[in-house]
Ligand SMILES: [Fe+2]
């Protein structure tokens with residue numbers, strides 16, 4: 001139940017990044033949308049046209065319609081084929097179909113409209129240069145039709161005089177150029193906008209990362225200030241952070257949870273800032289009242305960290321408050337037991353004892369690793385969560401490695417030891 005209190009908080013590492021689909025993804029979408037429309041239009045319009053053609057004995061027209069339908073369907077469904085090949089196939093099909101239909105039925109047939117749409121589709125799909133080539137090809141094709149029909153090479157049902165042809169040609173080409181340029185420039189603008197937004201997004205991420213680093217650094221320095229009297233260096237909190245994250249990882253927690261424990265665990269003893277030096281640094285056993293005073297560092301820490309908007313500080317507050325609770329319910333401040341104690345606090349509670357035992361303190365020298373492990377194993381299911389003790393024992397070599405990585409020169413693992421007065425029962 002208490003675990004729920006610390007699960008809904010935002011992660012420190014959360015970055016407000018926006019995802020922008022690359023231009024190529026947009027082109028792909030446009031291509032698929034055009035192909036899908038054509039496949040659907042073919043089923044609705046062209047296939048009945050095929051039947052009509054067959055009835056009218058226009059076998060070639062029927063075959064070409066069927067071939068075009070199959071071609072379009074293949075391009076649509078074979079999505080694994082590289083984009084350029086699919087796009088070029090569509091454009092080529094449109095051009096060939098447009099030419100063939102115009103050749104047979106003249107400017108009154110669908111071919112003329114297909115030819116008109118061919119550069120307008122080419123521009124957005126393959127870029128301005130390809131669109132321009134399509135426009136030139138269209139213009140040359142129209143000039144070819146004009147020459148061919150005015151010279152009687154092609155005969156259409158309706159024929160035009162040269163003057164009429166010039167009007168058709170110029171209107172067609174001009175409108176074709178305008179439409180193609182408009183849509184291609186729009187696509188180019190979109191491409192540039194996406195590029196700029198991506199750059200802005202990247203900058204935001206860099207700034208966010210820097211803020212995060214500064215935030216962590218500030219917390220770390222505050223924690224060192226609080227720990228300074230107790231441990232002389234900030235190494236204890238760095239090790240706690242690494243040990244805790246290591247256990248969280250072995251428990252299979254999410255990356256977000258691991259990161260929360262990594263950054264919040266160093267703050268577990270921040271409440272010691274409110275404990276007088278004479279108690280904190282006492283070189284001997286604490287009296288009952290001194291011990292009670294010492295215990296209040298959990299509530300002091302919790303108060304310091306409470307009512308923050310930062311998810312990481314709210315998480316740290318739970319650790320500060322409950323890291324001295326015991327699995328058997330005999331800990332402090334609230335006598336919580338087993339899973340009532342937040343998982344992060346159980347983890348930190350264990351590694352805090354492990355690190356305290358194996359490190360130098362103002363009132364004691366470090367104890368050997370085996371002694372610390374022996375003590376912890378005896379407290380399995382009493383002071384400590386048994387599952388966490390098993391992890392510590394199983395991965396002891398990794399813990400020693402972390403210890404050696406972050407170990408001050410006067411804090412070497414020793415072989416001989418003597419229990420300090422404070423630790424003696
Ligand atoms: Fe503590």
Ligand SMILES: [Fe+2]
Nearest residue numbers: 236268269352
């Ligand atoms: Fe500690």
